Amino acid sequence: MNPITTLYPVNELFETIQGEGMYTGTPAIFLRLQGCPVGCPWCDTQHTWETSEDAKVSAQQMLAKTSATAQWAELTAAQLLELFQQQNFNAKHVVITGGEPAMFDLRELGQTLEQAGYRLQIETSGTFELKLTENTWVTVSPKLDMPGGYLVRPDCMKRANEIKYPVAMQKHIDALDNLLRRCPPRADALIALQPISQRPRATELAIKVCIERNWRLSVQLHKYLNIE
Numbered sequence: 001m002n003p004i005t006t007l008y009p010v011n012e013l014f015e016t017i018q019g020e021g022m023y024t025g026t027p028a029i030f031l032r033l034q035g036c037p038v039g040c041p042w043c044d045t046q047h048t049w050e051t052s053e054d055a056k057v058s059a060q061q062m063l064a065k066t067s068a069t070a071q072w073a074e075l076t077a078a079q080l081l082e083l084f085q086q087q088n089f090n091a092k093h094v095v096i097t098g099g100e101p102a103m104f105d106l107r108e109l110g111q112t113l114e115q116a117g118y119r120l121q122i123e124t125s126g127t128f129e130l131k132l133t134e135n136t137w138v139t140v141s142p143k144l145d146m147p148g149g150y151l152v153r154p155d156c157m158k159r160a161n162e163i164k165y166p167v168a169m170q171k172h173i174d175a176l177d178n179l180l181r182r183c184p185p186r187a188d189a190l191i192a193l194q195p196i197s198q199r200p201r202a203t204e205l206a207i208k209v210c211i212e213r214n215w216r217l218s219v220q221l222h223k224y225l226n227i228e
């Protein structure tokens with residue numbers, strides 16, 4: 001194992017219901033890491049993009065936040081596990097998201113949490129090499145032609161247990177078809193379309209294409225329920 005303890009920049013840590021993808025409805029601990037250079041114009045977590053030393057706070061200050069801010073706390077895997085216990089979280093499913101969590105080596109975190117009985121899922125754009133435990137459930141949400149200029153990696157597409165693609169227009173479906181041809185996923189990978197920002201026309205399009213292709217619909221349930 002890597003002898004150097006990995007430090008993780010944590011924007012948020014909370015317990016809720018997974019609102020997206022295959023595990024929709026599952027109680028889960030969300031660990032949101034700070035930093036993302038991809039730049040999706042419609043991103044719903046833009047406060048996680050920049051990592052500023054000025055915004056570094058203590059773990060207790062990070063936990064006490066009542067709104068979405070760029071404040072983050074630096075924590076090790078062992079400190080995170082301790083916080084899970086301190087917060088009396090019940091969930092055994094841990095979703096690592098961000099920001100772009102694949103910018104970090106998540107193996108130490110995965111090993112520590114799996115040893116304590118947790119199951120991990122990562123939400124990633126598929127633009128960074130994945131450093132994960134073998135058992136981590138990988139949700140790749142491909143980002144094509146975004147301002148940051150990052151490319152979706154074929155190895156991420158192959159590792160994905162699920163491909164969860166944000167859509168609003170037909171051109172997005174065409175771009176996904178092209179990606180699936182260039183970078184084929186595993187035969188058993190689940191494919192889901194996620195309407196961008198609950199827009200009615202995006203939702204109609206996603207429903208139509210899911211029925212035609214026998215794909216899943218992922219609607220960001222938490223936004224309909226007004227929960228985190």
Ligand SMILES: C[S@@+](CC[C@H](N)C(=O)[O-])C[C@H]1O[C@@H](n2cnc3c(N)ncnc32)[C@H](O)[C@@H]1O
Nearest residue numbers: 042043044045098099100123124125141196197
């Ligand atoms: C905020 S991202 C963080 C993880 C990683 N950077 C990624 O993009 O997968 C978490 C999920 O939210 C999705 N997402 C972000 N903004 C959205 C929006 N406005 N509407 C629908 N899905 C959105 C992303 O595509 C991704 O599946």
Ligand SMILES: Nc1nc2[nH]cc(C(=O)O)c2c(=O)[nH]1
Nearest residue numbers: 017018019020097123222228
């Ligand atoms: N409830 C809930 N489910 C989610 N699934 C993926 C999320 C994310 O931001 O990655 C998310 C989120 O922010 N909240």
Ligand code: SF4
Nearest residue numbers: 036038039040043125
């Ligand atoms: S890759 Fe994820 S966190 Fe980064 S801008 Fe896009 S949706 Fe937001």
Ligand SMILES: [Mg+2]
Nearest residue numbers: 044045097228
């Ligand atoms: Mg979210």
